[in-house]
């Protein structure tokens with residue numbers, strides 16, 4: 001067991017990939033995730049030792065005391081009752097082991113939860129919805145969805161992101177395994193977590209608390225940039241949108257339908273808050289909270305009838321004409 005764990009740790013130390021398409025919790029890339037990883041290896045080690053001892057004793061007993069011979073003698077083995085020493089040993093020892101596990105785990109939880117946030121920490125607010133993530137950047141005054149961009153933290157320039165978690169409907173859970181543990185988003189309550197990524201790249205996450213039909217498609221991406229690239233992304237998000245005259249018909253169709261009751265596009269009459277903010281839709285890699293890549297075919301399918309890609313999604317089939325779908329998609333593709 002110990003050898004296996006050491007082997008695992010070495011493999012982790014050697015890996016240096018920047019695309020993290022597999023959300024492997026044994027490959028932490030953020031300070032709190034590293035703290036959790038450390039404690040989980042200790043817990044695994046203790047449990048592994050217990051497993052080996054119990055299994056060895058069990059196998060030994062089964063083999064050593066198995067029934068021998070013809071099997072005709074129904075003689076009972078000696079019946080032993082009550083040994084205070086043995087009973088004390090198998091009661092006290094597990095209690096002590098459990099207490100040790102509780103104490104080390106509680107210490108790590110405390111260290112992560114009570115960590116002092118630096119004064120220059122980036123603040124973001126994430127609101128869980130059935131079934132997507134609303135992401136506010138109050139420091140910069142814009143809103144996006146499903147993809148969270150944050151700066152890289154390094155030894156020379158520490159950059160911590162503080163995340164406030166809320167819910168608009170039911171309980172969800174924020175989990176990006178390589179960046180931190182799970183934290184629930186609970187209605188009428190604000191929870192907190194922090195991220196301090198030590199490696200750039202795209203990190204995958206998912207809602208980790210069953211929240212209805214499309215729980216599995218409530219996916220999340222955290223994209224970690226070097227600080228200057230992050231500043232560039234912020235400028236893109238803040239830039240005022242303009243309506244390209246070439247897609248004026250799509251814009252008119254968009255604002256004259258009930259799209260505007262649920263979606264916001266800055267600088268237009270669309271100011272709904274039930275669905276994702278579309279102001280910079282085309283800067284996002286996926287649509288429908290990770291359900292499909294953000295390309296023309298999928299966008300068209302989504303606008304035509306969201307229930308095809310994501311059955312149960314709260315956006316209904318708007319019964320648009322084919323030409324209206326084309327016009328709206330052409331307009332949406334200018335939102336960048």
Ligand code: CUA
Nearest residue numbers: 172207209211
């Ligand atoms: Cu949100 Cu599961």
